[in-house]
Amino acid sequence: MAKGIHPVDEVLPVRQMLALALQHLAVSYVGSVAVPLIIASALGFSQSETILLISATFFCSGIATLLQTIGFWRFGVRLPIMNGVAFSSVSAIIAVGTMPGVGIAGVCGAVMLGGVCIMLIAPIAGRLRRFFPPVVTGCIVTAIGVQLLPVAYQWAGGGHGSANFGNPGYLAIAMLVLIVILACNRFGSALVSNLAVLCGLAVGALVAVLFGMGDLTPVREAPWLIVPTPFEFGLPTFAILPFVTILIVMLVQTVESMGLFISIGDIVDKEVAPEQVADGIRANGLASAVAGVFAGFPFIAHMENVGLVILSGVRSRWVVALCGLIFCVVAFFPKFGAILAAVPAPALGGAGIAMFGIVAAAGIQSLAKVDYANNRYNMLIVALTLAIAFIPILSPGLLEQLPKWSQSVLHSSVVVACLVSVTLNLLLNGAGGDCDHAHHPLHRNPESGPSTDELGSMKMQANV
Structure with a gap:
């Protein structure tokens, strides 16, 4: 690494960067294809329309990633965010798309308007940076990891809707992937260690296919070439109710994104200034507005890739930027994308358990650095935040009878962790965060004894 260049801004050798970018692509592809598949099915799309929607989603995902990682002017947080x-x-989106007379054209119009609104409020979001001290970001990162783990378990058991969920063969493949990842980290070279997840996926997928767990039919049926074009599903239409519905979701995602930007900055050891938070939110808005032109959807950070940044140890945003560029290219070649989609779910499960567990561990590591001895309120903030944030994961039925408008907030542990931790920190520690009050006598546990500063003062007085 060149002297004075932060690892986030480091440009790696081409071959290494390409291999690492493909690793990010393999991890994020499944999540990227699932959403358009679900929506296409709900809106009654034909097979050709579904392929077009997936292609448009990949293309817009690539553009959104390039905006966040490379950025231009006041757009992009410039961190390794997919x-x-x-x-x-x-x-x-399903609710809006199934409204009478709305359809996918109404979804596009609502997303475009919503994206413009998010760009306009970005400066306000940036000024909220001071409400995210370490005790808050540590809770958010922990919630990210724990929220993702059930997805990994679902994959390891054979995938959603599997007729033989939890089959020992599926679990064996997931375990094999974990073993390969551990072996690569323990015995591999620096490059192999960085590519441990990709190696584990490749070995697990190959063994799974040999045992008949893969389905290559979608690969054979996928077209060779497709071109994402603007307004493929007709000109967008605009109406108040669809717009308000989508905007509410995008505002919730904005809160989540603020927490993610600051948390990822902590993970890669790069301070995220309020201006950068605003730039990241502004990029989300622009990406969503562009996505509306291509029948895409609102875009935010892929949480799955955060674990890969930690596990590989490679923090370069240029690796993720290259992955975004590859996503744009893959959008034109559905057959290549179908190959990635054919990776058996158990192989993904093994990789997911490793990556998402690492994210949760990073959050715990961050919380371990919080000052509990001199500020007894921090323990309350962490305890109550995690206890409430894990409700959507551990007992989702508890919240089902609350008003429908609240469900867009309460379904996500990350959003709940963000809102609860920020609120508790404001109430108990004040607007300055936990740091300003860390050594104040009223905030210190009386059993912990005098602080370091007070001990120093005592020594000086004694010497006098």
Whole structure:
């Protein structure tokens, strides 16, 4: 690495960067294809229309990633963040798309207007940076990892809707992937260690296919070439109710994105200034507005890729930018994408358990650095935040009878962790965060004894 260049801004050798970018692509592809598949099915799309929608989603995902990683002017947080369609958008998009006289054209119009609104409020979001001290970001990162783990378990058991969920053969493949990832980290060279997840996926997928777990039919049926074009599903239409519905979801995603930007900055050891938060939110808005032109959806950070950044140890945003560029290219060649989609779910499960567990561990590591001895309120903030944030994961039925408008917020542990931790930190530690109050006598546990500063003062007085 060149002297004075932060690892986030480091440009790696081409071959290494390409291999690492493909690893990010393999991890994020499944999540990227799932959302358009679900929505296409709900809106009654034909097979050819579904392929077009997936292609448009990949193309827009690549553009959104390039915007966030490379950026231009005041757009892009410039961190190793892979952008994609969020699952939190699914229910709202289906609700809007099935409204009488609305359809996919109404979804496009609502997303375009919503994207413009998000760009306009970005400066306000940037000024909220000071409400995210370490005690808040640590809770958010922990919630990210724990929220993703059930997805990994689902994959390891054979995937959603599997007729033989939890089959020992599926679990064996997931375990094999974990073993390969561990072996690569323990015995491999620096490059092999960085590519441990890709190696594990490749070995697991190959063994799974040999045992008849893969389905290559979609690969054979996929067309060789397709071109994403603007307004493929007709000119967008605009109406108040669809717009308000989508905007509410995008505002919730904006809160989530703020927490993610700051948390990822902590993970890669790069301070995220308020201006950068605003730039990242502004890029999300622009990407969503562009996606509306191509029948895409609102875009935010792919949480799955955060674990890969930690596990590989490679923090370069240019690796993720190259992945975004590859996504744009893959959008034109559905057959290549179908190969990635054919990776058996158990292989993905093994990789997911490793990556998402690492994210949760990173959050715990961050929380371990929080000052609990001198500030007894921090323990309350962490305890109550995690206890409430894990409700959507551990007991989702508890919240089902609350008003429908609240479900877009309460379904996500990350959003709940963000809102609860920020609120508790404001109430208990004040607007300055936990750091300003860390050594104040009223905030210190009386049993912990004097602080370091007070001990120093005592010594000086004694010497006098």
